[in-house]
Amino acid sequence: MAVFAYLLLSVGNEFFDVANVFIRSGGSLAECRDYWQCKRRDQLFRYYIDRYYNTRSEEAEAMSSESLDSCDFAYQDSPTSPSSRSLDKSSATETVYTLEGITEVSPGLSFVISGSILLTCERFSINFMLKNSDLALHFNPRLPQNYIVRNCRVKGVWGKEEVASPLSFNLHRGKQFKIQILVTDEEFLMCVNGRHFNAFKHRLPYKKICTLEVKGDVKDVLVEQVYVECYPDIALDNIQQISKDAFRLEDKSDSNCKIMPYTGQLLESFTNGKSLHIRGRVKLLPHSFYVNLQTNHFWWPHSNVLFHLNPRFGSVGGKHVICRNSWINGKWEREERSENLTDFMPGKLFHLKIACSDMSYQVYLNEMLIAEFIFRGDPRFVKSVYIQGDIKVFDVVLESAY
Known part of the structure; x- marks a missing residue:
């Protein structure tokens, strides 16, 4: 029966x-x-x-599989859908904030968008619109996937979206958010919760932007627009100064690592006889990382990088390419590279030292010299250290020989 x-x-x-x-x-x-x-x-x-x-046939024809923000519909409206499948969330297409009185857009105009992310948030978007509803920038955090889509839309057709970023995802349900988007002559620069996130090259004339709108699962949205002279305005880690006699390497767990990407400021000039010590661990599937000795910490205007150290991990053994270069006056200089057997190994601890001599930076890995870079600028102008890539960083300290 x-x-x-x-x-x-x-x-x-x-x-x-x-x-x-x-x-x-x-x-x-x-x-x-x-x-x-x-x-x-x-x-x-x-x-x-x-x-x-x-x-929504018109929107459906314009929609591409690369940008799904316009088709995020809740199926609890269906009379045949079971109640157990209903979603307690707002529509990702609902406009929650609109700013139409945008100041004349030119390089240096910064938009700071803040608010709260709903507990049920799936995604939200920040759109910079032209008069014909084209989108010069579609900034679309997707919380279940832990990434942020960047795209544009021309005459209803989505372009090629960008999702890759070296910055770990730091937007969370039920938390406040603060996103800064800066317009430069070549691209949009984006800062998420106090950390530079990425850039998006202009595909449409940015001077024609007239409206900013925020859609999706957020509330209490506020937008501030102001011209700035530099970007980003972030808190810096003060690099500890120590004497040679006081220098000790202490064991630390991965839970005590620095927030990446790491940006630290030097309180003393990096001159002859001083050494920068970086202690960390290589990730399990590394591709590369880099250390920049910079004149300041700004992405715009771009700081001069007096020394760019970029180890690139080989696929077999312990043989790695060590690239060195400098970025001066808006362009990369001649690259130097060498291929060496080193102690950089997946999952292993390392101690990297960059020593400043009277004419070069000397790079040591676990007390062994692996590279040298002749000065291309006065090392006294180094004020900031930037570290990014496939490593965890535990300590960054400056040792003085005196």
């Missing part, structure tokens, strides 16, 4: 489909139930696709 009661839940051809599954499975009610659930799920999916195309 239980079998017939279960089969009677189906109607028409579905009765014979379930009966066929029941016979082929040797009388398994579990397989019948799984088949029925899959079939209803497929029907529900087709219902929404049909509903979406019928009600």
Whole structure:
């Protein structure tokens, strides 16, 4: 009787489909139930696709698979969808803030967008719009995936989206957020919760931006627009100064590592006889990392990088390419590189020392010299240290020989 009661839940051809599954499975009610659930799920999916195309055909034609922000619909509105599937969240397409009185857009204009992320947040977006509704920038954090999409939209057609970033995702449900987006002559620069995140090259004329809108699962949104002379305005780590006699390497766990990317400021000039010590651990699947000795910490205007150290890990053994270069007056100089056997190994601790002599930077790894770089600028102008890549950093200290 239980079998017939279960089969009677189906109607028409579905009765014979379930009966066929029941016979082929040797009388398994579990397989019948799984088949029925899959079939209803497929029907529900087709219902929404049909509903979406019928009600929003113009947007659907313009939509690409690369930017799904415009098709984030909640299916609890369907009269056939089960209540257990309803989502307690707002629509990701709902506009929660609009700024139309945008100051004349030119390089140096900074937008600071702040607010609160809903506990049920799936995604939200910040859009810089032109008069014809084209999007010069679509900034779209997606919390379940832990990445941020950047894209543009021209005449309803989405461009190629960008998702890669060296910065770990730092937006969380139920928390406050603060996002700074700076317009420069070549690109948008983005700072998320006090850390430079990435850049997006202009694909549309930024001077034609007239509206900023915020959509999705956020609230209490505020937008400030102001011209700035430098970017970003972030808190810096003061690099500790120690004497040679006091220098000790202490064991630390991975839980005590610095926030990456790391930006620290030197309180004393990096001159002859001083050494910068970096202690850390190589990640398990490393590609590369780099250390910049810079004149300041700004991304805009771009600081001069007097020494760029960039170890690139080989695929076999302990042989790695060590690249050295400098960025001066808006361009990279001649690159120097060498291929050496080093102690850089996946998952292993390392002690990196950059010593300043009277004419060069000398790089030591675990007390062994692995590279040298002749000065291309006065080392006294080094004020900031920037570290990024596939390592964890525990300590950054400046040792004086005196």
